[in-house]
Amino acid sequence: MNLPFAIIAAVIVAAATAAMTLRNLVHSSLAVAVAFGGLALAYLYLDAQFVGLTQILVYVGAVAILIVFAVLLTRGGEPPEKCIFSATWFWGLLITVAVFATLAWCVMHSFASRRDPSDKVEVTVKQIGDALMTKFVLPLEVIGLLLTAALIGAVIIAMREEKK
Amino acid sequence: MLGTGIIKGMAETARNFLGSYVSREHLTTVQYPEERSPQIENARQFPFLVFDGDDPIKGLRCVACQICEKECPPKCIYIVKSKDKRVDYKGQSQFYPARFDIDLSVCMSCQICVEVCPFESIKMDTAYELSTTDRFGGLMADKHQLAKSNEHYRHIHPTDAALSDAALAVEVAKAKAVAEAKAKAAITTTVSPQPVAAT
Amino acid sequence: MTDSLDQIFVTLKHWLLSGLDDLLKWLEVAPPGWSMPLVSIVLSLAPILMVFPALFAITTVLERKGLGRIQNRYGPNRVGPFGFLQFAADGIKALIKEDLVPRAADKVVHFIAPVILVITAFTVYAVLPFGRNMVAADLDAGLLFFFAVGAASELAVFMAGWSSRNKYALLGAMRAIAQMVSYEIPLILSSVAVVMITGTLSLTKIVEAQSTHAGLLPDWFVFTPWGFMGFTLFMIAANAELNRSPFDLPEGESEIIAGYFIEYSGFKFALFFLSEYLSMFALSGLGITLFLGGWNAPFAALDFIPSWAWFFAKLLALIFLFIWTRGTLPRLRQDQLMNLAWKFMIPMVLVNLVAAALWHFTGPGWMRWLTSGALVVGAYMLLGKPQFESKDIGKRTYRFAD
Ligand code: SF4
Ligand code: SF4
Numbered sequence: 012m013n014l015p016f017a018i019i020a021a022v023i024v025a026a027a028t029a030a031m032t033l034r035n036l037v038h039s040s041l042a043v044a045v046a047f048g049g050l051a052l053a054y055l056y057l058d059a060q061f062v063g064l065t066q067i068l069v070y071v072g073a074v075a076i077l078i079v080f081a082v083l084l085t086r087g088g089e090p091p092e093k094c095i096f097s098a099t100w101f102w103g104l105l106i107t108v109a110v111f112a113t114l115a116w117c118v119m120h121s122f123a124s125r126r127d128p129s130d131k132v133e134v135t136v137k138q139i140g141d142a143l144m145t146k147f148v149l150p151l152e153v154i155g156l157l158l159t160a161a162l163i164g165a166v167i168i169a170m171r172e173e174k175k
Numbered sequence: 176m177l178g179t180g181i182i183k184g185m186a187e188t189a190r191n192f193l194g195s196y197v198s199r200e201h202l203t204t205v206q207y208p209e210e211r212s213p214q215i216e217n218a219r220q221f222p223f224l225v226f227d228g229d230d231p232i233k234g235l236r237c238v239a240c241q242i243c244e245k246e247c248p249p250k251c252i253y254i255v256k257s258k259d260k261r262v263d264y265k266g267q268s269q270f271y272p273a274r275f276d277i278d279l280s281v282c283m284s285c286q287i288c289v290e291v292c293p294f295e296s297i298k299m300d301t302a303y304e305l306s307t308t309d310r311f312g313g314l315m316a317d318k319h320q321l322a323k324s325n326e327h328y329r330h331i332h333p334t335d336a337a338l339s340d341a342a343l344a345v346e347v348a349k350a351k352a353v354a355e356a357k358a359k360a361a362i363t364t365t366v367s368p369q370p371v372a373a374t
Numbered sequence: 375m376t377d378s379l380d381q382i383f384v385t386l387k388h389w390l391l392s393g394l395d396d397l398l399k400w401l402e403v404a405p406p407g408w409s410m411p412l413v414s415i416v417l418s419l420a421p422i423l424m425v426f427p428a429l430f431a432i433t434t435v436l437e438r439k440g441l442g443r444i445q446n447r448y449g450p451n452r453v454g455p456f457g458f459l460q461f462a463a464d465g466i467k468a469l470i471k472e473d474l475v476p477r478a479a480d481k482v483v484h485f486i487a488p489v490i491l492v493i494t495a496f497t498v499y500a501v502l503p504f505g506r507n508m509v510a511a512d513l514d515a516g517l518l519f520f521f522a523v524g525a526a527s528e529l530a531v532f533m534a535g536w537s538s539r540n541k542y543a544l545l546g547a548m549r550a551i552a553q554m555v556s557y558e559i560p561l562i563l564s565s566v567a568v569v570m571i572t573g574t575l576s577l578t579k580i581v582e583a584q585s586t587h588a589g590l591l592p593d594w595f596v597f598t599p600w601g602f603m604g605f606t607l608f609m610i611a612a613n614a615e616l617n618r619s620p621f622d623l624p625e626g627e628s629e630i631i632a633g634y635f636i637e638y639s640g641f642k643f644a645l646f647f648l649s650e651y652l653s654m655f656a657l658s659g660l661g662i663t664l665f666l667g668g669w670n671a672p673f674a675a676l677d678f679i680p681s682w683a684w685f686f687a688k689l690l691a692l693i694f695l696f697i698w699t700r701g702t703l704p705r706l707r708q709d710q711l712m713n714l715a716w717k718f719m720i721p722m723v724l725v726n727l728v729a730a731a732l733w734h735f736t737g738p739g740w741m742r743w744l745t746s747g748a749l750v751v752g753a754y755m756l757l758g759k760p761q762f763e764s765k766d767i768g769k770r771t772y773r774f775a776d
Contacts, residue, residue, distance in 0.1 A: 076532065
């Protein structure tokens, strides 16, 4: 743990907390965007240039925009009247803890945790591309298929129904 | 083909762009404070009051009949009728405006006041540089500011002024004829009883 | 001599740095370890922070004069010689105007939005190579950096529009976002063709790949079928990204007054303009880097002119192109805008990728010109036909009032 990482982590956690607790939906989504940006900074700090920049491009540039757009198109930005905690907060907490535990277990047992942090490798974009096209081509294709299916689904939902 | 219209348009604008450096004809703008385009005769801005003779106030044709005040759509004319009478251009004894104000910031240059005036006394001016630094009083013109000579009117609207002068000449002639007839009648009435008295 | 002129700014920076080092040694002050890199960064960034705002000032005057000439009038010609000091008058006016914030506005977001916009607009310059060895941060993923930072500005536009609590601002922001999201795809994909050919995301390497000469023409990508199409699509998409006419719907003065920055006044308003023009220069710079050979001279004989001069000459040419289109084309309608993006630009840009691949794998010779060129032209004819030509609306007739 060092100072820059601590700052970045603090920013991410603060933004995520703000996203959960702020009453105004648009403020929440802006806070989410800040959290995304913080995550990108963390990647950049870890020398993962490509991932960090892609994080900004995709999450700040597209996902955050889609979220605010959806918020605008559905219900405006009025803060909700009632308490912001949902009635099923207990189950939500349980699921969160379960997801966190799974992820933590994965990280602890992955090869990354056993690697010596001192042997730094320079990863170029070309290597990432090669890896995506050879070693990880199956996951890539599966994700592509999934996204295409989602896209077609969205088009079908948005399609105007013909009057019979 | 897609895009040919764009290329045609670009060529046209390029022609204008380059042409403006080559020929003066392309640049149609008038550099305003230094140059002005000549005014067309029927231009009109705001009303003014016509006077005859040398004294702007004494010579005003307006008789304070207040028709224009009533007809003005945005109600920007304010008239106070005089208590006494004075002799007008026709030689008749008439009222005159003790106050005649037009709020130029309200006036919409509709010329209705001119149309309704039976005495050819209010006309449209062509002066348009009326900007002022005084927001409230600056555009409130009183009768001293509004009074302009008939020569001025002849100068800015020659055709209209000729018509107006002709109409006035007829009026004056009529008034004279009436006055003469009256005078004659007065003479006969004053003359005729005399013999009776004599007898 | 030519070399030293070419590298004059690089040499200047090194000279300043070593001079500072000597000075510190002479003063017997031991600077902390991080200070020299910091000074170096400042020395790299300061020119960017000075040159491009200055270019902005000049461009506003030139644009207004150019548009004026296109519309058969003089344009600004009162302040200073030929009106060239107009920008100073405008700047002073913007500075001394009252800064109004609507009472209902979301104050914090309202304040941050223009700041983010300007910061992102400046940040993208970090990876642009302005000349030989003249790049502030030579990132391995420079192109990605450019697009990532550029994408963040969309959020700022949304923030500006939403926080103003004004229906025009909100409409403008929604239009802006819809437009920017749609046109970002062709913008990025048209540059992906270049990345495919050069095999790198580093902008300096992309420029180096275009530094050779093949016969009469230099090896700029714009002189290939896919490169030409890519450049055209890139410029159209860039125009839309910048919200410039004919894609100025988000600002549409005649319908939503100024769009997302309607509730800004004084200097914040000027910041919006600054960021808009800075993005214009940056995107033009990217187009130059990707397709127009960056800072390379068009002919080997002209190599004696310094590289940065070439970059700025090309930049001015592209700025003029932007002004020229702005003076020519009327604004699109929202449905036309979306049709153009999704039914023409995106399919075209995908075909362009295939054309670039064909070019790459056919190998040198006239065959690659034929295959790649035929693909591009064919796709252009085919895609351009249905949406834009089928509707025969007949000759326009006019009816005048009697
Ligand atoms: S021109 Fe029209 S508005 Fe003006 S004073 Fe005359 S009647 Fe009134
Ligand atoms: S200007 Fe004409 S209409 Fe108006 S009060 Fe005088 S005489 Fe009457």
